[in-house]
Amino acid sequence: xxxxxxxxxxxxxxxxxxxxxxxxxxxxxxxxxxxxxxxxxxxxxxxxxxxxxxxxxxxxxxxxxxxxxxxxxxxxxxxxxxxxxxxxxxxxxxxxxxxxxxxxxxxxxxxxxxxxxxxxxxxxxxxxxxxxxxxxxxxxxxxxxxxxxxxxxxxxxxxxxxxxxxxxxxxxxxxxxxxxxxxxxxxxxxxxxxxxxxxxxxxxxxxxxxxxxxxxxxxxxxxxxxxxxxxxxxxxxxxxxxxxxxxxxxxxxxxxxxxxxxxxxxxxxxxxxxxxxxxxxxxxxxxxxxxxxxxxxxxxxxxxxxxxxxxxxxxxxxxxxxxxxxxxxxxxxxxxxxxxxxxxxxxxxxxxxxxxxxxxxxxxxxxxxxxxxxxxxxxxxxxxxxxxxxxxxxxxxxxxxxxxxxxxxxxxxxxxxxxxxxxxxxxxxxxxxxxxxxxxxxxxxxxxxxxxxxx
Amino acid sequence: xxxxxxxxxxxxxxxxxxxxxxxxxxxxxxxxxxxxxxxxxxxxxxxxxxxxxxxxxxxxxxxxxxxxxxxxxxxxxxxxxxxxxxxxxxxxxxxxxxxxxxxxxxxxxxxxxxxxxxxxxxxxxxxxxxxxxxxxxxxxxxxxxxxxxxxxxxxxxxxxxxxxxxxxxxxxxxxxxxxxxxxxxxxxxxxxxxxxxxxxxxxxxxxxxxxxxxxxxxxxxxxxxxxxxxxxxxxxxxxxxxxxxxxxxxxxxxxxxxxxxxxxxxxxxxxxxxxxxxxxxxxxxxxxxxxxxxxxxxxxxxxxxxxxxxxxxxxxxxxxxxxxxxxxxxxxxxxxxxxxxxxxxxxxxxxxxxxxxxxxxxxxxxxxxxxxxxxxxxxxxxxxxxxxxxxxxxxxxxxxxxxxxxxxxxxxxxxxxxxx
Numbered sequence: 001x002x003x004x005x006x007x008x009x010x011x012x013x014x015x016x017x018x019x020x021x022x023x024x025x026x027x028x029x030x031x032x033x034x035x036x037x038x039x040x041x042x043x044x045x046x047x048x049x050x051x052x053x054x055x056x057x058x059x060x061x062x063x064x065x066x067x068x069x070x071x072x073x074x075x076x077x078x079x080x081x082x083x084x085x086x087x088x089x090x091x092x093x094x095x096x097x098x099x100x101x102x103x104x105x106x107x108x109x110x111x112x113x114x115x116x117x118x119x120x121x122x123x124x125x126x127x128x129x130x131x132x133x134x135x136x137x138x139x140x141x142x143x144x145x146x147x148x149x150x151x152x153x154x155x156x157x158x159x160x161x162x163x164x165x166x167x168x169x170x171x172x173x174x175x176x177x178x179x180x181x182x183x184x185x186x187x188x189x190x191x192x193x194x195x196x197x198x199x200x201x202x203x204x205x206x207x208x209x210x211x212x213x214x215x216x217x218x219x220x221x222x223x224x225x226x227x228x229x230x231x232x233x234x235x236x237x238x239x240x241x242x243x244x245x246x247x248x249x250x251x252x253x254x255x256x257x258x259x260x261x262x263x264x265x266x267x268x269x270x271x272x273x274x275x276x277x278x279x280x281x282x283x284x285x286x287x288x289x290x291x292x293x294x295x296x297x298x299x300x301x302x303x304x305x306x307x308x309x310x311x312x313x314x315x316x317x318x319x320x321x322x323x324x325x326x327x328x329x330x331x332x333x334x335x336x337x338x339x340x341x342x343x344x345x346x347x348x349x350x351x352x353x354x355x356x357x358x359x360x361x362x363x364x365x366x367x368x369x370x371x372x373x374x375x376x377x378x379x380x381x382x383x384x385x386x387x388x389x390x391x392x393x394x395x396x397x398x399x400x401x402x403x404x405x406x407x408x409x410x411x412x413x414x415x416x417x418x419x420x421x422x423x424x425x426x427x428x429x430x431x432x433x434x435x436x437x438x439x440x441x442x443x444x445x446x447x448x449x450x451x452x453x454x455x
Numbered sequence: 456x457x458x459x460x461x462x463x464x465x466x467x468x469x470x471x472x473x474x475x476x477x478x479x480x481x482x483x484x485x486x487x488x489x490x491x492x493x494x495x496x497x498x499x500x501x502x503x504x505x506x507x508x509x510x511x512x513x514x515x516x517x518x519x520x521x522x523x524x525x526x527x528x529x530x531x532x533x534x535x536x537x538x539x540x541x542x543x544x545x546x547x548x549x550x551x552x553x554x555x556x557x558x559x560x561x562x563x564x565x566x567x568x569x570x571x572x573x574x575x576x577x578x579x580x581x582x583x584x585x586x587x588x589x590x591x592x593x594x595x596x597x598x599x600x601x602x603x604x605x606x607x608x609x610x611x612x613x614x615x616x617x618x619x620x621x622x623x624x625x626x627x628x629x630x631x632x633x634x635x636x637x638x639x640x641x642x643x644x645x646x647x648x649x650x651x652x653x654x655x656x657x658x659x660x661x662x663x664x665x666x667x668x669x670x671x672x673x674x675x676x677x678x679x680x681x682x683x684x685x686x687x688x689x690x691x692x693x694x695x696x697x698x699x700x701x702x703x704x705x706x707x708x709x710x711x712x713x714x715x716x717x718x719x720x721x722x723x724x725x726x727x728x729x730x731x732x733x734x735x736x737x738x739x740x741x742x743x744x745x746x747x748x749x750x751x752x753x754x755x756x757x758x759x760x761x762x763x764x765x766x767x768x769x770x771x772x773x774x775x776x777x778x779x780x781x782x783x784x785x786x787x788x789x790x791x792x793x794x795x796x797x798x799x800x801x802x803x804x805x806x807x808x809x810x811x812x813x814x815x816x817x818x819x820x821x822x823x824x825x826x827x828x829x830x831x832x833x834x835x836x837x838x839x840x841x842x843x844x845x846x847x848x849x850x851x852x853x854x855x856x857x858x859x860x861x862x863x864x865x866x867x868x869x870x871x872x873x874x875x
Contacts, residue, residue: 034520037844040805041817062519098798102845 009262009289016287017179017255019085021110029114033062036106039098044108047096049435050077054093058111070119071126073112078151078194079144079434081120081186082173084112087431088307120189129197130157135448138163138220140207140386143171144430145417146226147194148437149444154197156445162199163216165206169194171228172430175253178280180287184256213389217412222444225390225399225408225415226437229380229422235272239330240376244338248273248281248377255284265289267372270341271319272296272327274304278377279311282319285375293319294369298326298346298359324348326359328366330374340370383419398422406436406443416440457757458764459750461495463730464624464649464708466583468555470495471721471765472749475712475733476559476585476628478530479743483543487550492743493750496555498733499544501532501587502576503561503599508534514661514672516687525687526736527661529672529679531593532561537575545579556580557626560617561587561594564603569616583623585710586614586648588639589630589655591682601630601655607642614646624649626710629695631657631688636695637702644707651699652710652733654692656682685736689714693727700728700773717745718752725765726772780864787854788835790815790828796848799824803839803849811838830854 024032036058044054053072060069073080089095089109097105119126135158139146142164150160168174173187195201207213216223232247234240248271254261269285271278274297285293295314297304300323304311315321324346331340345365348357382397393400393409399420401407406414416436421428459470473496474480474489486497508531516525533540548556558576562568573584588604595602603609610627617625627643629636631654640651658680662671670678692713699705711729715721716737724732737745757765792803792815804826807815814832818825828839840849861869 030520037800037802039799040801042801043799098800101798 006262009265010260013260013262013265013288017260019183020180021085023117024107024110024114029061029111032107032111033058035099036062037098043096043098044093044106047092048076049092049429049431050080050083050438051435052076052080052093052112054108057115058106058108061111061115066115066118066122067124067126069115070124073115074119074126074193077431077434078148078438079173079190079430080112081116081190082144082177082182083431083434084109084116085182085186086177088309088429090309091307092431120186125196127151127155127193127197130155132159133157133449135159135221136161136219137222137224137444138216139224139226140216141171141226141228141417141419142166142169142191142201142203143226143228143417143433144173145228145433145437145440146171146224147191148434149224149226149416149441150199150437151194151197152438152441153444154194154199156441156449158444158448160199161220162201163205163207163211164201164203167204169201169203175256176249176280177430178252178284179256180283208386208389213386213391217390217410221412221448223390223413224437224440224444225387225392225413225419226417226433226440227383227386228418228433230383231381232277232376233379233381235327235376235378237327237329239332239338242330242332242338243336244373245330246281246373246375248277248375249380251375252277252280252284255288260288262289264373266291268292268294268370269373269375270294270296270327270369270371271375271377273377273379274299274306274321275377275379276306276310277380278375279306279314279319281375281377282314283317285373286317286319290373293317294371295319295321296325296327296341296343296369297321297323299348299356300324303356324359326361327374331368338372338374340368341374342366342368380418382422387419396422405447406440414440414444456754457762458766459495459753459757461731461765463710464583464626466496466555466557466624466626466650467553468495468731469553470750471725471731471753472496472746473498473555473557473710473731473733474738475735476501476557476587477735477739478528479735479738481533482535482540483547486543486547486556489738489743489746490547490551490554493746494554494743496557496582496731498557498559498585499540499581501559501561501590502537502540502572503532503594504563505536506531506534506594509674511672511674514681515685516661523685523736523740525659525661525683526685526739527659527672527681527683528656529592529674529681532559532587532590537572541575541579544576544581548580548582555582557583557585559585559587559628561590561599563597563599564609564613566616566619569613570620573617573620577622581623583626583649584617584621585626585628585652586617587628587655588613588643589628589653591630591632591656591658592680601632604628604630604639604655605633607639610639611642611646614643614648618647626650626652628655628712629653630655631691631695631713635698637698637705640699640702640705644705648707650708650710650730651705652712653695653699654688654713656684657688657691659683684714685740686714686716689716689720693724696724696729697727697773697776700770701776718749718756721749722753722756722768725768726770727776728770728773730766730769778864780867781862783860783862784866785856785858785860787856788851789830789833789854790835790837790839791850791852792826792828792839793848793850794823794825796845797826798845798848799826800844801826802842802844806838806842811836815839 057069057072093108094105139162169191170187271282329342345362346359349360352358399415417433476498512530515523518524558581590600594600627648708730711724712733814829843849
């Protein structure tokens with residue numbers, strides 16, 4: 001029976017999406033925590049975008065003060081359980097650890113996970129809603145930036161409503177980060193903590209169709225735009241509409257919701273692009289049973305924007321990298337299914353405006369790769385119409401803000417997260433979005449709080 | 456390879472490493488295993504009138520994940536019949552004639568009791584006797600162990616009684632639970648002791664359970680003080696050994712005990728006047744095989760120093776140990792930070808800033824964080840170099856003093872002569 005087989009296959013594939021790293025044992029955590037030097041003016045704190053008091057939370061693990069440890073982390077970073085898993089720690093806290101110069105850096109990410117897992121498992125309520133100040137703030141988007149802002153505002157006493165277009169809050173954590181790095185339970189728990197503070201999250205609510213920007217502007221004392229980014233843009237080549245052509249963001253999302261698809265088992269997949277999302281798409285394809293997965297990139301390894309550890313991870317997963325290769329055309333059969341991709345070899349030419357050598361086609365070097373699926377991962381589009389519905393100034397879909405006040409061209413509207421990040425800066429990190437969310441909340445509070453509250 | 460043989464008041468052993476009288480030397484089986492592993496001698500677990508023990512008995516102190524930084528016990532002397540112990544001592548000595556077996560003894564402070572036990576243990580061929588005047592718990596409540604070891608007259612008298620009949624060397628084991636150990640050490644020598652050993656364990660309570668509020672350890676919800684030993688007590692023991700070694704009235708060899716965990720500790724005790732050492736906690740933590748590195752490490756150390764016999768090490772640092780009043784007030788050292796080695800944890804800065812003399816400046820040079828000692832304010836306390844986690848980042852360096860050396864005692868003499 002085919003359906004039964006499919007069910008069995010799905011179960012088999014599910015194993016590939018179980019979280020890769022296991023939690024430290026108590027002994028491991030204590031040993032590692034005791035290794036921390038408890039630096040003064042510690043560089044790890046400065047390297048953390050959310051400024052977690054890292055030596056303190058580690059010392060608290062060592063002393064057995066788990067509640068204090070989890071509180072120290074989550075106080076600074078409401079999405080601290082996710083960040084423990086997805087932060088590029090070697091570029092941040094662990095990269096700054098002074099022990100890099102003598103022995104080996106403290107495993108800060110793993111210790112952070114150990115402490116936040118404690119909070120998840122014990123169900124301890126670590127934060128409280130502030131006494132109501134009668135003011136209302138709307139947040140558009142329940143991703144890391146929006147949730148972080150909501151948590152802080154709620155603690156200040158604001159009545160907070162988040163409008164979320166998806167069925168679930170969490171944003172990137174719920175839909176965009178591969179399950180084997182971030183299981184759904186973690187993002188769900190973080191959302192739950194914020195809901196427990198009285199934040200009202202209206203899911204399945206798209207601003208622009210279910211509620212208008214004008215209504216929101218009229219109903220709230222302040223608004224935070226934290227909508228992140230949209231779908232992968234078109235490649236602009238022939239064959240993009242064929243069956244088997246995927247948007248990497250959507251592709252990863254389908255591994256996070258519902259049953260795992262089984263249609264890639266034994267197939268050949270080409271991934272276009274070499275950023276972290278491309279790696280996610282490629283490794284998900286491997287884990288969905290694909291026989292061969294190739295990443296095609298029009299530049300070289302040097303220009304690739306994926307983190308080194310992501311690149312290494314993909315290679316370990318068996319992903320092949322084809323540098324200096326650009327897609328020209330996706331080829332389909334009569335049934336409209338992908339059967340191949342025509343590519344062309346590239347070479348690096350003159351240095352462009354962004355400081356990188358511009359890739360140029362090598363004339364007559366076209367070739368065809370036989371593939372059954374193509375995953376597009378060449379960046380993400382912007383929610384321009386939404387931004388314009390609020391009447392906000394923007395640059396190529398990146399909302400313009402005053403860096404010091406986080407206000408947009410409409411003083412009542414603040415913006416944070418991916419919606420203000422971009423234009424040549426690559427992808428924002430979750431942890432940066434979280435800090436921007438906190439900052440937006442603090443700026444709103446500075447602007448709206450009663451003069452009597454100002455000490 | 457250096458000669459590791461020692462002769463402690465006539466007791467000879469192939470190396471200076473003896474197992475102290477304690478759980479590891481409870482039986483012939485254990486002592487024979489220890490000798491096989493390489494231990495040079497064993498002080499048999501204290502023999503005396505049969506006693507009863509409790510459960511539980513041991514507890515330890517962990518420090519930042521390091522287990523057994525200190526060890527606490529409420530176990531008493533041997534709970535096996537004297538006849539059994541004597542039989543096993545006899546068998547063990549027969550099998551290992553070149554290893555030292557010393558019988559630890561504890562009886563009531565009565566002349567006939569001491570005479571009787573000394574004769575019985577010497578009959579089975581022990582190489583020496585160690586009088587247990589140190590056990591701080593249990594037996595002390597019955598007037599034995601540290602209870603008699605804290606009274607100099609009792610130490611002297613009991614030693615004398617033993618010496619009346621003993622044919623083998625007599626070591627008196629002293630308790631540290633006393634204000635000045637040299638007083639009881641002197642009493643032992645007056646009684647005729649051939650050697651002294653120290654320290655026995657220190658009165659201790661290992662901890663309190665934060666959930667049950669029971670003591671650690673506890674016996675059915677009740678606790679009593681135990682005896683503390685292990686690495687944590689080493690500095691206390693080392694000082695007591697050194698104080699006895701430099702005391703002109705104490706002219707007998709010393710067997711050093713207290714937190715000795717490796718060859719380095721042993722060498723330190725010997726430099727401070729111990730002829731040999733006794734070990735317990737380290738063996739209880741790791742097993743008898745740790746003696747292998749003790750022997751090996753000491754051998755290499757002596758070879759590197761060009762010393763032919765371990766005996767040459769004994770007491771070499773004693774002349775350097777004195778009273779505070781004899782220290783040069785004008786000697787000056789300061790901290791020097793090597794920023795090339797420094798990893799910028801800033802522990803030296805905050806230690807100095809918060810708890811010492813505020814003389815380590817934190818600044819930035821060419822974007823690099825740097826640390827510098829303001830020498831004029833540095834008192835040479837060593838704290839920064841103690842908290843520094845990296846070897847070679849902070850050195851304490853000598854600075855030429857403008858003033859001639861002068862100790863406090865010399866200064867007082869001078870002041871007195873001037874005021875006359």
